[in-house]
Amino acid sequence: MLEDLIAERRKKLEVLKHAGIDAYPARVARTHTIGEAREKFEALTKAKKKVSLVGRVISIRDQGSIMFIDIRDESGSFQAVLKEENVKNFALWKENLDRGDFISVTGILFTTKRGEQSVEVKTLVLASKSLRPIPSERYGVEDIETRLRDRYLDIFLNDESAELFRKKAMFWRTIREFLLNEGFLEVEAPVLEQVPGGAEAEPFITHHHALDADFYLRISLELPLKKLMASGYEKVFEIGRIFRNEGISREHLQDYTQLEFYWAYRDYEELMKFTETLFKTTIKAVTGGFTTSYQGNKINWGKKWGRVEYCDVFKEANGIDPRTATEHELEKKAHALKIAPESGFGKGRLIDLIYKKTVRPHLIEPAFLVNPPVEIEPLAKRMSEDPRRVERFQIVAGGTELAKGFSELNDPLDQRARFEDQMKLRAAGDKEAQQLDEEFLRAMEYGFPPIAGFGLSERVFSFIMDRPIRETVIYPLMRMRKSE
Numbered sequence: 001m002l003e004d005l006i007a008e009r010r011k012k013l014e015v016l017k018h019a020g021i022d023a024y025p026a027r028v029a030r031t032h033t034i035g036e037a038r039e040k041f042e043a044l045t046k047a048k049k050k051v052s053l054v055g056r057v058i059s060i061r062d063q064g065s066i067m068f069i070d071i072r073d074e075s076g077s078f079q080a081v082l083k084e085e086n087v088k089n090f091a092l093w094k095e096n097l098d099r100g101d102f103i104s105v106t107g108i109l110f111t112t113k114r115g116e117q118s119v120e121v122k123t124l125v126l127a128s129k130s131l132r133p134i135p136s137e138r139y140g141v142e143d144i145e146t147r148l149r150d151r152y153l154d155i156f157l158n159d160e161s162a163e164l165f166r167k168k169a170m171f172w173r174t175i176r177e178f179l180l181n182e183g184f185l186e187v188e189a190p191v192l193e194q195v196p197g198g199a200e201a202e203p204f205i206t207h208h209h210a211l212d213a214d215f216y217l218r219i220s221l222e223l224p225l226k227k228l229m230a231s232g233y234e235k236v237f238e239i240g241r242i243f244r245n246e247g248i249s250r251e252h253l254q255d256y257t258q259l260e261f262y263w264a265y266r267d268y269e270e271l272m273k274f275t276e277t278l279f280k281t282t283i284k285a286v287t288g289g290f291t292t293s294y295q296g297n298k299i300n301w302g303k304k305w306g307r308v309e310y311c312d313v314f315k316e317a318n319g320i321d322p323r324t325a326t327e328h329e330l331e332k333k334a335h336a337l338k339i340a341p342e343s344g345f346g347k348g349r350l351i352d353l354i355y356k357k358t359v360r361p362h363l364i365e366p367a368f369l370v371n372p373p374v375e376i377e378p379l380a381k382r383m384s385e386d387p388r389r390v391e392r393f394q395i396v397a398g399g400t401e402l403a404k405g406f407s408e409l410n411d412p413l414d415q416r417a418r419f420e421d422q423m424k425l426r427a428a429g430d431k432e433a434q435q436l437d438e439e440f441l442r443a444m445e446y447g448f449p450p451i452a453g454f455g456l457s458e459r460v461f462s463f464i465m466d467r468p469i470r471e472t473v474i475y476p477l478m479r480m481r482k483s484e
Contacts, residue, residue, distance in 0.1 A: 002132075005133050006132055009098060009129070009130065009131045009132075009133070010131060012095075012096040012098065012129070013129050013131065015092075015095075016092070016096055016126065016129065021089075021092075021126055022126070023126055023128070023129040024128055024129070025125070025126075025127065028052075028104035028127045029054075029104050029106055029123075029125065030052050031050075031051050031052045032044075032051050032052070032053060033053075033073055033074070033075040034053055034055060034071070034072070034073050034075050034076045034077065034078045035073075035075030035076050036075070037051055037053055037078060037109065037117075037119075038076060038078070038117060041109060041117055044109050045108075045109045045110060045111070048108055049108075050106055050107060050108060050122070051106070051107070051108075051109060051119065052104055052105070052106040053071065053073075053078055053104070053106075053119060054071070054073060054102065054103070054104045054105075054127060055071030055072045055073040055077070055078070055102065055103070056071060056072055056073075056100060056101070056102050056130075056156070057069055057070070057071055057097065057099050057102070057103060058070045058071065058072050058077060058099065059099060060097065060098075060099060062094065065083065065084040065085075066081065066082065066083050067081075067090075067093075068080075068081055069082060069097075069103075069105075071103060071105070078117065078118070078119065079112075079116055079117070079118040079119070080103075080105045080107075080118065080119050080124075081112070081118050081119065081120050081121060082121045082124065083120070083121075086107075086120065086121065086122055087121055087122070087123070087124055088123070089124075093124055097126075098129075098130055098133070099130075099133065099134065100130030100132075100133060101126065101127075101128065101129055101130045102126075102127035102128040102130070103124055103125065103126055104124070104125040105119055105121045105123070105124050105125075106121070106122055106123040106124075106125075107119045107120045107121040107123070108120050108122075134153060134156070134157070135153065135157060144471075145478070147161075148470060148471070148475075148476055148478060149478055149481070151474050151475055164465065164467075164472065165474060167286050167287075167461075167465070168458070168461055168472060170285055170286050171282060171285075171286050171458075171461045172239060172257070174281060174285040174286070175239070175259055175278065175282055176239060178278055178281055178282070179235075179237050179261060183235055184236065184237045184261055184263075185233055185235060185236050185237070186236075186237055186238065186239075187228065187236050187237070187238055188238060188240065189221055189224035189225060189238055189240070190218070190224065191217060191240075191241065191243075192206070192208065192215040192216070192218070193215060193216050193217075193218050193224075194215060194216070194439075195216070195435050195436075195437040195438075195439070195440075196216040196218060196219045196220075196435065197219075197220065197222070197223045197434055197435060197437045197440060198218075198219065198221065198222030198223045198379070198434075199219045199220040199222070199244075199434075200349075200432040200434060201219040201220075201244040201245075201246060201432050202219075202244065202245045202246060202431045202432050203216040203217060203218075203219050203243070203244070203245060204216065204243050204244075204245050204254075205217075217242075217243035218242050218243065219242055219243065219244050220242060220258075220260070221238050221240060221242065221258060221260040221455070222260055222453065222455070223437060223440045225237075225238060225260055225261075225262050225453075226262055226408065226440070226448070226451065226453065227439075227440060227443040227444075228262070229262060229264055229410075229448045229449060230443050230444075230446045230447060233264075234263065234264035234449075235261070235262075235263050235264070236261065236262055237259065237260065237261035237262075238260060238261075239257060239258070239259045240257065240258065241255055241256065241258075242255070242257075242457075243255045250468045251400060251459055251462070251468075252459075252469065253469055253473065253477070254477060255477060256457055256458050256459070256469070256473070257458045258455060258456070258457040258458070259455060259456050259457070260453065260455040261453070261454055261455075262408070262451055262453045262454075263451065263452045263453070263454075264449045264450065264451055265449055265450055266450070266452035267391065267407040267450065267452055268370075268391045268392065268393055268405055268406055268452055270452060271393075271405045271406075271407075271452040271453075271454055272368050272393055272405065274454075275395065275403065275405055275454055276305055279366075279403075279460075280301055280302065283301050283464055286461070286464060287464060290302030292463075292464045292466065293466050294397070294398035294463055294464075294466050295398060295399070295466070297364050297398055297399075299365070299366065299397050299398055300365065300366070301366055301397075305365075305366045305367050305395075306365065306366075306367040306368070307367065307368045307370055308363065308367050308368065308369045308370065308396070309370060309371060310322075310355075310369055310370060310371055310372040310373070310389075311323055311371065311372070311373065311389065313369075314354070314355055314359055317358040317359050317362075318333055318358055320333060322351045322355075322373045323373050323386075323388040323389065325351075326347075327346070327347050330347060330350035330351060330354065331350060333354055334353055334354055337354065337357050337358065339357055341353060342429070342430070344425060344428035344429025344430040345425075345430060346375065346421075346425045346428075346433075347373075347375045348373065348375030348376035348377075349376075349425075349430065351372075351373055351375065351376055352376050360396070360399055360400065360401070361399040362399070363396040363397070363399060364397065364398060364399060366395065366396070366397040367395075367396055367397070368393040368394070368395060368396075369393060369395075369396045369401070370392070371383060371389045371390065371391065371393075372389065372390060372392055373390075374387070374388055374389060374418075377390045377392050377406070378419070378421070378422055378434055379408065379409055380407065380408065380409055381406070381407040381408060381409045381410070381411075382409075382414070390406075390407075391406065391407035392404065392405070392406045392407075393405050393406075395456075397463070398463065400463070402456065402459065402460050402463060403454065403455060403456035403460065404455055404456075405453065405454040405455075406452065406453045406454075407450070407451075407452060408448075408450075408451035408453045410448035410449070410450060410451060412441055412445045415440075415441060415444060416436075419434065419435075419436040419437070419441070420436065422434040422435070422436070423435065423436050458472065458473070
């Protein structure tokens with residue numbers, strides 16, 4: 001039983017304490033990482049210079065008067081050889097050292113008869129006593145819920161998981177460096193907002209005791225960043241957390257990291273060229289190439305991306321033009337497709353539901369899906385040649401949307417009218433419709449230049465890794481353990 005194993009380790013801890021050993025010292029000796037010891041092994045061996053290595057014990061092989069202990073730090077693993085004649089308290093360590101303990105070993109490097117690089121230990125110091133046994137490396141952490149909840153064990157036991165989060169760090173670092181190199185200014189906008197805006201999503205609500213007022217956790221980075229366009233800044237971005245009180249799926253979480261940037265005096269045409277380069281640069285840095293897999297489909301990012309007209313492919317798939325279709329016609333089509341729209345859904349939401357059922361699954365190769373009806377994008381600029389559509393693109397691949405870019409709306413009167421339309425939808429029961437934000441309109445009334453805006457989230461990383469998004473988050477939000 002686990003409880004018995006924990007109790008046994010607690011007894012060992014008491015034995016070590018009684019022997020005067022500090023089981024949790026503030027510092028221990030370390031002269032090299034294990035990776036450095038391997039890299040410089042020949043020189044260190046020839047010099048017969050003592051080295052101190054630290055790491056977690058991953059295996060112990062007891063052969064009487066000699067013990068072979070494998071330890072691991074972040075850079076690799078190494079064998080420590082303990083001989084009774086060399087190590088003080090050998091018997092104590094033999095009886096009370098466990099797999100999972102952290103130790104520091106000091107000694108001379110040598111090669112065993114079997115050709116294994118090792119350290120002949122002269123001094124062993126306990127760095128931290130493990131009271132809970134870690135799973136064996138052979139079986140690891142197989143249950144997905146345990147892997148996500150106890151991610152530290154998953155990363156320690158699973159090299160693939162450890163590498164996954166190094167790649168995720170590279171994903172965000174590449175994007176940040178790309179934008180900084182292009183002259184963008186990184187800023188931080190508030191997480192708490194009086195009016196949630198910038199997306200169609202249901203927010204989380206919290207209470208601010210000092211101000212005695214309710215606030216929302218932001219559902220987007222958009223509106224605060226766009227307000228900076230009235231400040232004189234021309235290129236701004238943020239990489240930050242946003243929060244949406246929605247359902248969990250392979251592609252969606254309630255709290256996640258998102259990038260948004262806004263660029264004055266640019267439009268969505270220029271933005272498409274820019275973001276195609278951004279994507280290709282990032283994918284190459286993370287994966288080493290331009291081909292990834294998703295749900296059985298090979299995705300080739302390296303070739304020139306195509307353009308797909310939203311209204312054309314919608315009409316081709318459904319026999320109706322989303323620009324001229326009535327709500328009744330769209331509701332009828334939705335029911336025919338066995339989609340049950342909720343009460344209060346307006347024309348834009350109906351179009352989007354039908355699109356996701358009939359068009360999106362067939363968009364496999366990377367492409368720009370462009371110029372949707374105005375009803376589904378309240379914050380984008382209308383097309384001058386067809387005001388029923390807006391200058392927006394989505395980057396699509398593998399049957400899903402991965403990012404959005406816009407020629408941003410900068411007409412405060414048009415923006416107010418669209419906000420008012422959204423508020424009517426809220427009044428009719430659509431909880432995700434956008435709210436009218438007077439502070440944003442106030443900033444817009446001072447004057448916004450022409451703006452191009454773009455956003456992507458960490459879902460792009462999960463896509464190129466072909467993993468459900470919560471598996472690419474170190475600590476996804478989960479229910480408490482039953483024991484808690």
